Amino acid sequence: MLVHVCNPNTTQAMTAKIRVAAERAAAPGTTILADESAFGPVSIEGPYDAAFAVPGLIERIRAAAAAGAAGHVVACFDDTGLDAARALADRPVIGIGEAAFHMASLIAETFTVVTTLSRSIPTISANLARYGLSARCVRVRASEVAVLELEDPHSPAVERISAEIARALAEDRPEAIVLGCAGMTDLAALLSARHGLPVIDGVGAAVTLIEGLARLGLTTSKIGGWARPLPKRYDGAFAGFAPVA
Amino acid sequence: MLVHVCNPNTTQAMTAKIRVAAERAAAPGTTILADESAFGPVSIEGPYDAAFAVPGLIERIRAAAAAGAAGHVVACFDDTGLDAARALADRPVIGIGEAAFHMASLIAETFTVVTTLSRSIPTISANLARYGLSARCVRVRASEVAVLELEDPHSPAVERISAEIARALAEDRPEAIVLGCAGMTDLAALLSARHGLPVIDGVGAAVTLIEGLARLGLTTSKIGGWARPLPKRYDGAFAGFAPVA
Amino acid sequence: MLVHVCNPNTTQAMTAKIRVAAERAAAPGTTILADESAFGPVSIEGPYDAAFAVPGLIERIRAAAAAGAAGHVVACFDDTGLDAARALADRPVIGIGEAAFHMASLIAETFTVVTTLSRSIPTISANLARYGLSARCVRVRASEVAVLELEDPHSPAVERISAEIARALAEDRPEAIVLGCAGMTDLAALLSARHGLPVIDGVGAAVTLIEGLARLGLTTSKIGGWARPLPKRYDGAFAGFAPVA
Amino acid sequence: MLVHVCNPNTTQAMTAKIRVAAERAAAPGTTILADESAFGPVSIEGPYDAAFAVPGLIERIRAAAAAGAAGHVVACFDDTGLDAARALADRPVIGIGEAAFHMASLIAETFTVVTTLSRSIPTISANLARYGLSARCVRVRASEVAVLELEDPHSPAVERISAEIARALAEDRPEAIVLGCAGMTDLAALLSARHGLPVIDGVGAAVTLIEGLARLGLTTSKIGGWARPLPKRYDGAFAGFAPVA
């Protein structure tokens, strides 16, 4: 089974880390196709960056579908472009934020999200509300670590995230922690051991969910908002993305 | 006062109709700057189209801000790109969906939305939930009129919308109707007179809200998710959109 | 356009301050008719006071309607008597609490309300819930400043309100502040400058919303709970208020 | 134990019917003090009527408290004036709407309310939301029977209410019915027998709740919105209602 994991920013080092996490989570027999967007921001921090990350993500979804992917993972915790990707793809698409929230809900009555910058909190909170899982989340907290600091081995990023988890345990009393950035995907086991509670990483969670859906023969319903794009003219820079019949 | 109204699709006929509605709603002394995106889909029907409409919208926001606009209206009922536009702009930005929902809430305990295609219902419902106004909306209904049929004077669009309103009154018993597409902006008065209840158009509503915010000296808070985009590298097709310090 | 702004308590000094704020917010060409109730409490602090403020408010609504008002503002943050006023009036009626909540929602994902006495918190919270905007409000806080202290230039009212805003910023991290009393209407600009975030005053907000509704030709739906009062006998002190066919 | 039941409209025939229901529900040893407001509307149909019913209700609460009442029932299904009455009284106060909703919740997962006129639906719905019991109520339905028709033995009121219950059973499938008007208090047993499910009357429910609270020594918390009214000046017609220290 080929599972596509797309990093919607343009930073290849981050893709490499995501690939490792995805491969570790995958079942025997699964191959991971990890890639990143060819254009847009080097990291997604807030809705402005997110808006420019989607076209590149869509191009990768299209290519991976042509390559026979059994499903697609959007490896940005904001679930950037998830609706558009679902509309395009015939096979299931899962965002890592969504994946982490659902998996956490199966092992913890409540969880706290620890993300990067505080500007990402409203998007994460809105996603939780839309998915219905707001009541499971005690709080979305920012560690104020920028996304690309996570790629710098000399940065104090890990310790700052760990300190934020400690504050969460003291103030929010959650039953689990959800890591709120694809760039934290390598930290779950370490932080779980250090703090003594489940720590959920969305990349691994999403890979197993795609595998499960694929084995069950389930894919996105095309009845509602994720219906295939209607054929129509696209102008200018996006002419190449026009949906066709 | 210069109020910018941006049609995020590329159909100029629709911009022309939106301009008329905006000018009719504006206070004495307000000038309307109406434009449309230069690239992307000719109409926005579902999240795939929406994803490709945002960069062109952002370009127009930037230009209108430079031209001195006191505020911006995003003239797509899905409030496409609203978060990104708010992050960029210093002056207030309002989506016409949001505007219609808030204005309707001031004159009716409950309302029904009548939009174009059923594929738009989930986005509208999700927006209502995020804004907090789901409980005010009895139902989001689709007339199954395509957006561009509204630009065709020979289409049966108006009668189909009117018939859907009649069904809404019989089945949902709302106190008001919200028209769920910028392309319906010229129909509010006609349909209100025909059906005997308030019919709200988001274009006019948004223009008056921008005027109000501007007169009150209020603009988007930059504390949370609508903080100014961080300076960073953008790659490929979007290099020109990179936020700078 | 004549916009009626009614202070439902009997304190004329407060009306004077409200008039100034309303006139500053109004568009060119708008005339403000500001008045106060002729009977009832000198200030509204809790539901007991509110109950006795409504008949005097209604009398003023009736008179202003006869004078040709294009709409009415109820200038008490509890939105006292709003339902009754809407039922009576043909033209739109807006409470300043409601107006502030809706306007704040257009420029901030979240806000904190700073009101006068803690006994007003449950009414404000219940209003937020009814309007659907509870999730936008992080917290309703009391400064424990009595309403009429706001009319005393020698009172420490302003500093106590400012201190409460400082506590709100530290503890609630809202994106904006809503001032929770008509008597604070002159403080918004000062407190916004001092604390560096949007501070919303309901009086100005409500005036611009009435102007907007009036220009759009929208008024209260008479289909539901705001239907015109049925003709019937009223006894005793209220005989004069009996609705007639 | 003396239990006060106040009909906040001025129709004595309705008070007589309420007294009978209250006495039937009361425990041995309870005396019912039933009265009605001396001024205001002859029936409460919508928020305009409600606004003018409160001062007369408050006067009765004050008198009954002086007479030693162990608690007070507000016998209007809209729970008119409940907050003001609770603020004034030292002993518990319960509205019959609230009482019926809570009692229904103890014997049925879901219920439908059948009230008089459709203009009362928004108030009842708002009350349900404030009390937290919206999810228990499938629907609030209007029989379109005017309140005073219930006092006319020749009116078709009972059959129209019964027909509305039949429609509710077919369309809403509730587990119980709540009668939405004090004037229906004599119909619960008849309609329960006819339709084969629990039918709850708020007057009887409220009397037993007051008895329970009184035996438990519980009364209204004065910490929040129901704090005793502050001493202050009242002007004009309401001078006599001014709260004193």
Next chain:
Amino acid sequence: MLVHVCNPNTTQAMTAKIRVAAERAAAPGTTILADESAFGPVSIEGPYDAAFAVPGLIERIRAAAAAGAAGHVVACFDDTGLDAARALADRPVIGIGEAAFHMASLIAETFTVVTTLSRSIPTISANLARYGLSARCVRVRASEVAVLELEDPHSPAVERISAEIARALAEDRPEAIVLGCAGMTDLAALLSARHGLPVIDGVGAAVTLIEGLARLGLTTSKIGGWARPLPKRYDGAFAGFAPVA
């Protein structure tokens, strides 16, 4: 009237205390039948214990119904087995958690629950959500007093509960306190006097609610989930509990 109060754990000392509280709350003419389960855990602390408490509770419900009970109280704050008991019994059944929440809602806009161990918090929170009263509850707090410590007069249980109430008043600012364990039933008056706000005990509350329902002739609706158990075979240890036609 015979009111059955069942302690679903096997600790007779706790039953004795519950009996006293029930008798003090009961109206003249009511007889209390208090008993406890014959098998299962000596205390219910978390869902594992709860699961094994239900069969013994059901046996007591069956016996008390045969003895002519007018209704049944489940005297565990988790409302353990309430659905099963309601399905079996013809007469009303009320849990003491549910009873306390509803009674508190009639005298306080908000309350805090103080229970025994933190492992009980999720069950209590889930019950509040199901009943619809989550918004009334500011917080569910654990005193970390084990259930059977409440039966030990030398334990510091009372002081720890009192200290937790003090923390609740400082941090949550509730209008009332609900005691979250049947074993605290003797402490309500003491703690109310000490802390100066209403303190609600569920045992007394439930007894008065059963009396009220009985006098009103109301009992559990059999239309939905509380329908009488269908006749079917039960195997092994539970053969004796098989429902019969």
Next chain:
Amino acid sequence: MLVHVCNPNTTQAMTAKIRVAAERAAAPGTTILADESAFGPVSIEGPYDAAFAVPGLIERIRAAAAAGAAGHVVACFDDTGLDAARALADRPVIGIGEAAFHMASLIAETFTVVTTLSRSIPTISANLARYGLSARCVRVRASEVAVLELEDPHSPAVERISAEIARALAEDRPEAIVLGCAGMTDLAALLSARHGLPVIDGVGAAVTLIEGLARLGLTTSKIGGWARPLPKRYDGAFAGFAPVA
């Protein structure tokens, strides 16, 4: 990997069908251990049956854990005994209702549940509310097929379920269907093909979720309500279930 799937009723034919579905969903290398409770009801239809199914389920959980199971599936759509099983087990436990709801949420914005008897609707609705997924479920519908009719090849069960799905599509317009009984596990593919939308079976869904959690090294948080049972005395029939240190 050994995955335990427990049918909490005593009907072995149903276990056999569940085993087939579980094996079909499992990844290569997974072994299914399917069993059923040794005592209690032959089917679970409503909360009374559910209460007596839990002890037998717990015994099976204990045995399968001793046998090295990597996780446990509770194969009753009501998620019967899920909290108790989670408290006991060290490895993850998932109910098939919960599994189906979460998986459906990843491929459909909305779904309708089609279950057996209407008496099961309140439990399913309450579970949806607790999990946070009520807003995703348009309606829970009963086919009025008894659980054991699903084991009878000559019964009209399949056609009645199919007919209920057809009604759901016409009336609720969901994007997917969730089958609301373990006994329907063999029907998902057939009904999906017939009705042209995703049809989700909880047994397969839960197996893939257990596999995913196990591969990710995640298990139930023991911080809250699912903490290990405290050591204490159990009396009578349940002495053998007493938790020990």
